[in-house]
Amino acid sequence: MAKIKVIVVDDSAVVRQVNRETLARASDIEVIAVCPDPVAALEKMRQQWPDVIVTDIEMPRMDGIAFLKKIMAERPTPTVVCSSLTQEGAATTMEALAAGALAIITKPALGVKQFLQDAGNDIVAAVRAAARANMGHVRTQARPRLAVDAVLAAKNPAGTGSSAMHDTTDKVVAIGTSTGGTQALEAVLTQLPRTSTGIVVVQHMPEKFTALFAQRLNSLCAMEVREAQDGDRVLPGRVLIAPGGRHMLLQRSGAQYLVQVRDGPVVNRHKPSVDVLFRSVAQVAGRNALGIIMTGMGDDGAHGMKEMHNAGALTVAEDESTCVVFGMPKVAIEMGGVAKVVPLDRIAQEIIAYGR
Numbered sequence: 001m002a003k004i005k006v007i008v009v010d011d012s013a014v015v016r017q018v019n020r021e022t023l024a025r026a027s028d029i030e031v032i033a034v035c036p037d038p039v040a041a042l043e044k045m046r047q048q049w050p051d052v053i054v055t056d057i058e059m060p061r062m063d064g065i066a067f068l069k070k071i072m073a074e075r076p077t078p079t080v081v082c083s084s085l086t087q088e089g090a091a092t093t094m095e096a097l098a099a100g101a102l103a104i105i106t107k108p109a110l111g112v113k114q115f116l117q118d119a120g121n122d123i124v125a126a127v128r129a130a131a132r133a134n135m136g137h138v139r140t141q142a143r144p145r146l147a148v149d150a151v152l153a154a155k156n157p158a159g160t161g162s163s164a165m166h167d168t169t170d171k172v173v174a175i176g177t178s179t180g181g182t183q184a185l186e187a188v189l190t191q192l193p194r195t196s197t198g199i200v201v202v203q204h205m206p207e208k209f210t211a212l213f214a215q216r217l218n219s220l221c222a223m224e225v226r227e228a229q230d231g232d233r234v235l236p237g238r239v240l241i242a243p244g245g246r247h248m249l250l251q252r253s254g255a256q257y258l259v260q261v262r263d264g265p266v267v268n269r270h271k272p273s274v275d276v277l278f279r280s281v282a283q284v285a286g287r288n289a290l291g292i293i294m295t296g297m298g299d300d301g302a303h304g305m306k307e308m309h310n311a312g313a314l315t316v317a318e319d320e321s322t323c324v325v326f327g328m329p330k331v332a333i334e335m336g337g338v339a340k341v342v343p344l345d346r347i348a349q350e351i352i353a354y355g356r
Contacts, residue, residue: 003030004131005048009041009055009067010034010082014113019054019082022120029127036060038067052130053079054105054123057092065095072100078130080123082107090208094216097182102130102324106206129179129297133324148267148275148303152249152283171197172234172250172257172289173351174281174308176274178204178296180324184344185294186217189239191348194222197290197355198234200242200250200259200281202274204296207245214241230261236355242272249280257285268300274328278304287312290354292347293338294318296328306337316350319343 006029008019016034023029032048035041039061041053053071057064064081071077081101083093093104103126107115116123173196177184181203189199205213210227217225217239226232228240228248234257242248247267249260260280267273274293278301281289291308293301295318309315315338317329322344332338342350 001028003028004127005030005032005051006127007032007041007044007050007053008034009036009038009053009059009064011036011056011059015056015082015107015116018113018116019123022116022123023054023127025120026124026127029124038062038064038070041067042070049075050077052127053077054082054127055079057081057083057096065092065099068096068099068101076100076135078102078133078135080105080126080130082123090212093209094212097213098186098216100183102126102133102179104206104209125297129325129327133180134322134326135324148273148279152276152279154279154307170234170255170257170288171355172281172285173197173199173292173354174250174277174289175199175201175292175294176278176296176301176304176328177202177294178270178274178298178300178325178328180295182213184318184322184324186220187344188294188347188351189217189221189223189225192221192223192351194237195355196223196237196351198236198257199223199239199351200228200234200248200277201239202242202248202272202277202301204270204272204274204300205244207243210241210244214239217241228259228261231258233258242277245271247272247276249276250284251280252284268298270300274301275304278308282307282311282313285311285313289313290351291315292317292350293329293332294344294347295323295325297325298327299331301328302331302335302337305332306335309337309339314354315339316347317341318347 033044079101082105214227225239317338320326
């Protein structure tokens with residue numbers, strides 16, 4: 001099979017060297033060029049176009065945002081952003097995601113070489129996932145269920161036990177997504193009216209990025225969108241985004257739903273984890289919930305969606321035709337936890353119909 005052709009763009013010689021060496025060790029990846037800035041990269045790309053671009057954002061001659069916008073306008077290409085884990089870096093990287101970048105690899109201000117060497121597997125995995133991405137929809141076998149038990153123990157699902165679990169008119173929509181999810185969530189949430197059912201979301205994203213992501217969505221949506229804090233109510237017209245680096249669980253207080261935000265072990269390589277959220281929704285909301293799993297690499301959320309389905313919740317997966325990466329929805333469908341499969345442009349309609 002043909003190797004994945006990658007161009008690395010970074011003004012740091014150390015980063016270029018480490019990323020080249022890391023990717024070159026993967027037998028299915030070929031680094032065709034390393035460039036100190038986007039202008040040099042574009043010259044190389046005119047000679048040989050890459051399958052995946054790995055790029056920094058803050059660079060000389062042309063900033064990474066302008067570079068991304070140019071690429072996505074002319075020839076959309078899967079792009080992984082390697083960005084600084086700072087408040088300023090997070091703000092810029094959110095612009096990159098909005099411009100079409102698929103994934104974020106964060107790097108510290110100090111000790112970058114050691115960090116990138118330690119994060120080699122993550123970089124390779126991100127490139128492989130990006131190479132499989134369906135860029136036509138990017139806009140300007142399952143592992144055993146064990147990891148989630150460390151955060152939230154399995155119980156009899158709501159709906160198979162006491163009917164008291166359902167003595168409320170409150171409903172909740174739970175959404176899980178990963179690679180390609182920032183654009184997909186924007187496409188869905190901007191279509192929803194202000195009075196839509198309360199929504200809880202896990203989007204795989206590093207710490208410091210989720211607050212800015214929520215702020216961006218809040219500026220675009222009729223619904224209130226914010227990064228979740230422990231004890232926040234799930235209310236009509238409100239979207240709560242799980243904070244990066246912490247899990248989010250649904251809880252019940254009387255007839256009301258609220259969220260618990262807490263630390264814990266990484267689940268399915270992620271924190272926050274979709275499986276953790278979905279399992280909690282299955283346990284406390286049961287048939288009062290709608291679960292939606294969208295574009296993403298891996299299988300996080302598939303087991304939790306099956307538990308929601310078993311508890312009587314309505315469950316929906318994004319169709320392969322619109323997924324950037326058809327990983328998480330595919331596994332959820334194969335496990336039998338999905339009642340309906342719809343393309344991205346119909347997911348908002350499912351949420352509106354459910355609220356009625």
